Amino acid sequence: MSAANRRSRPRNSSRTKIDTDKINELLSKLQQVVPELRSRRSCTNKALTSKVLQETCDYIRYLQREVHDLSNQLLQLLDTADIDTNQAAIIRHLIA
Template identity: 50%
Template structure:
């Protein structure tokens, strides 16, 4: 992180702009395209929405994996491959 801080521990405007730019670069291109030149507030809302969608996706994949694992014999080659991938 940048060392440009104002007195009292506050973050400078330059550092906020730098952090906003970094945050926007983490969003997928499809989400950035819909935003154009967005305000910081809009960017934060979109980032929160994206994180929530990622969380739902992880939960869905976890449930699907648990269901798949429950249908396999625990010592099957397929189960061992899945376990090794998860390590």
């Protein structure tokens, strides 16, 4: 290997490299919290790893939509409820 190739390659350090065991551990944790993945047991191949990551992204997007929808519902309730204006303002500020 030439000196130029050695210089252009990233150094193997504990801060930049995650080993396979750690990746498998993290994928396993994702499988435990994402409902669509709870029934799957292992993440040993790339296709399954890709599926875990895709399902996780989909689940996060779903949760974001849920938060948005629930926030809108709460704002609508605040508009119609008989609630102290200061309390309503605080809640609106927290939602925004």
